Amino acid sequence: MRPTATRPAGAAVGLLLDRAFGEPPAFHPVAGFGTAMQHVEQATWRDRRSAGIAYTATGVALGAAAGWATRSTAITVGVGAAGRQLRTVAGQIGDRCEADDLAGARALLPSLVGRDPSALDHRGIAAAVIESLAENSVDAVVAPALWGAACGPAGAGAYRAVNTMDAMVGHRSERYERFGWSAARLDDVADVVPARAFAALVVAVAPGRARAIARAVRTQAPAHPSPNAGVAEAAVAAALGVELGGPLRYGDRHEDRPVLGTGPRPMPTDIARAIDLVDRTEQLLTALLLAPSVLTVVARRARRSPA
Numbered sequence: 001m002r003p004t005a006t007r008p009a010g011a012a013v014g015l016l017l018d019r020a021f022g023e024p025p026a027f028h029p030v031a032g033f034g035t036a037m038q039h040v041e042q043a044t045w046r047d048r049r050s051a052g053i054a055y056t057a058t059g060v061a062l063g064a065a066a067g068w069a070t071r072s073t074a075i076t077v078g079v080g081a082a083g084r085q086l087r088t089v090a091g092q093i094g095d096r097c098e099a100d101d102l103a104g105a106r107a108l109l110p111s112l113v114g115r116d117p118s119a120l121d122h123r124g125i126a127a128a129v130i131e132s133l134a135e136n137s138v139d140a141v142v143a144p145a146l147w148g149a150a151c152g153p154a155g156a157g158a159y160r161a162v163n164t165m166d167a168m169v170g171h172r173s174e175r176y177e178r179f180g181w182s183a184a185r186l187d188d189v190a191d192v193v194p195a196r197a198f199a200a201l202v203v204a205v206a207p208g209r210a211r212a213i214a215r216a217v218r219t220q221a222p223a224h225p226s227p228n229a230g231v232a233e234a235a236v237a238a239a240l241g242v243e244l245g246g247p248l249r250y251g252d253r254h255e256d257r258p259v260l261g262t263g264p265r266p267m268p269t270d271i272a273r274a275i276d277l278v279d280r281t282e283q284l285l286t287a288l289l290l291a292p293s294v295l296t297v298v299a300r301r302a303r304r305s306p307a
Contacts, residue, residue, distance in 0.1 A: 006073075006293065007073050007148060007149050007150070007151075007152050008149040008289040008290070008292055008293065009289065009290055009292070009293040010072065010073030010074040010077065010148065010149075010152075010153075011073055011074070011077045011144075011145040011146070011148035011149040011156070011289050012145070012285075012286045012287075012289035012290040013073075013074035013077075013078070014073065014074045014075070014076065014077025014078040014079075014080075014081060014144070014145065014148060014156075015077065015078075015081055015083070015141065015145055015282060015285070015286045015289075016286060017074060017075075017077075017078035018077075018078050018081040018082065018083055018084050019083065019084055019282070021078075021084075022084040022085055022088070023082060023084075023085050024079070028079075029066065029079050030079070030080070030160060030164060033059075033062065033063065033066070033160075033161060033164055034164055034168060036062065037055075037058075037059050037062075037164070037165060037168060038168075040055055040058050040059065041055060041168075041169065044058070045175075045179055046179070047175075047178055047179065048178050048179070049178050049179070049181050049182060051178075051179055052169070052178060052179040052180055052181055052182045052183065053182045055165075055169070055179065055182075055183070056162075056165060056182040056183045056186060059161045059162070059164075059165045059183070060158050060161055060162060060186075062161060063157040063158045063159075063160055063161025063162070063164075064154040064155075064157050064158040064161070065154075065157070066157045066161075067152075067153035067154045067155070067156050067157020067158065067160075068152075068153055068154040068157065070153050070157075071153065072153055073148045073149075073152050073153050073156060075153070076144075076148060076153040076156040076157050076160075077144050077145055077148040077156045079160075080140075080144040080148075080156050080157070080159070080160035081140055081141055081144050081145065082136075082140040082141075083137065083140060083141040083278075083279075083282050085140075086112075086132075086133065086136050086137070086140055086141075086278075087133070087275050087278065087279060089108065089111055089112055090112065090129050090132070090133050090271060090274070090275055091271070091272070091275055092108055093105050093108045093109060093112070093125065093129050093271065094126075094129065094268055094269075094271030094272055094275070096108065097122050097125055097126060097268035097271070098268045098269065102121070102122070102125070105117075105125050106118065106120065106125065109125060109128060109129070112128070112129060112132040112136070113128050113129075113131070113132045114171075115128060115248050122267065122268050123265040123266060123267060124265075125268070126265075126266040126267055126268050126270055126271055127242075127243075127244050127245075127246075127265060127266050129271050129274070130236060130237075130240070130242070130244060130266055130270065130271060130274040131229075131233050131236075131244050131245075133236065133271075133274045133275065133278050134198075134229075134232040134233045134235065134236035134237075134244075134274075134278070135226075135228075135229040135232050135233060137198060137232065137278040137281065137282070138191055138194050138195045138198045138228060138229075138232050139163050139191070141278075141281075141282050141285070142194040142195075142197055142198045142201070142281075142285060143159055143163070143190065143191055143194035144156050144159055144160060145285060145286075145289060146193065146194050146197060147159035147190070147194075149289055159190055162183065162186050162187050162190050163187055163190070163191075165183040165187075166180075166183050166184055166186075166187035168183075169183050169184075170183045170184035170187060171184075188226070188227055188228060191228040192227070192228060194228075195227075195228035195229070195231045195232050196231060197285075198231075198232050198235065198281060199213065199217050199231050199232065199234075199235040201281040201284055201285055202235040202236060202239050202277065202281055203235070204281075204284055205277065205280040205281055205284055206239040206277065209238055209239045209241070212238040212239075212241075212262070213234075213235050213238040213239055215238070216234040216235065216237060216238035216260060216261055216262070217231055217234050217235055217238075220234045220258060220259070220260050220261070221233075221234040221260070223258035224245070224257065224258055224260070225255070225257070230258075230260070233245065233260050234260040234261065236261075236274060236277065236278070237260045237261025237263075238260075238261050238262070239277055240261070240263075240266070240270055240273055240274060240277065241261070241262070241263040242261055242263045242264060242265065242266040242270055243259055243260070243261045243262065243263050243264065243265050243266075244259075244260045244261055244266070245257040245258050245259045245260040245261075246259055
């Protein structure tokens with residue numbers, strides 16, 4: 001088959017590799033990339049956008065080159081995806097909440113979200129976990145797979161580089177307001193299609209909530225400060241029939257996020273429902289990516305069979 005035909009299947013295999021084995025037990029290439037970009041930041045940082053653009057371009061080139069060097073869409077997507085780890089940690093936090101171990105849940109929460117967990121109660125922790133499941137299902141599942149399917153290993157590697165740089169320098173602060181601008185904007189652009197594809201997958205696995213999901217994405221998501229996280233979170237909130245968003249605290253910084261979804265604030269038991277929802281979206285995405293290759297093989301065998 002041509003590369004354009006095999007890339008989607010390779011991306012699907014990458015998701016299956018992550019599902020089967022999870023993150024590497026020792027050295028993780030994404031962590032190595034992060035360390036390398038810390039050195040690039042030290043060498044290039046200036047309080048201006050032009051310096052950030054140079055930093056971002058370097059990172060994209062490194063990510064694309066690393067992906068291309070593997071010569072394998074499956075391997076690059078498998079390394080860049082983190083759906084299994086995301087769902088595992090979310091489940092651990094949910095278990096602690098349901099066992100009324102708030103201290104344990106709060107201790108684990110920073111591995112998923114950046115907000116201050118110290119004042120969060122059961123419902124606040126549940127909302128934070130579900131929001132992270134929604135947003136990171138785009139960043140760590142759908143986007144790596146779609147970029148790998150479209151552009152092969154170089155595309156998957158470049159995407160993971162962009163997403164990692166956004167996490168490192170894309171947040172608003174005095175140091176990164178200008179320097180991190182290009183990484184943050186590029187990450188927004190890279191996630192436009194994956195975020196909306198994720199919302200469509202949510203509709204497909206929760207068809208009974210299709211109208212509510214479409215309404216939330218159309219009317220509530222645009223008020224979210226992120227053009228993509230808002231779409232993912234609104235879709236999941238509506239699918240589960242809960243309310244996400246609202247006031248958040250990141251250290252000393254307070255944010256008034258829009259309310260997403262309609263219903264009660266989530267309970268710890270809703271975390272398991274959210275895990276099941278995003279897990280089914282990944283399964284459907286994997287099947288859709290595999291479908292063209294499977295159909296091609298079936299069609300070839302049918303043509304070769306004697307009449």
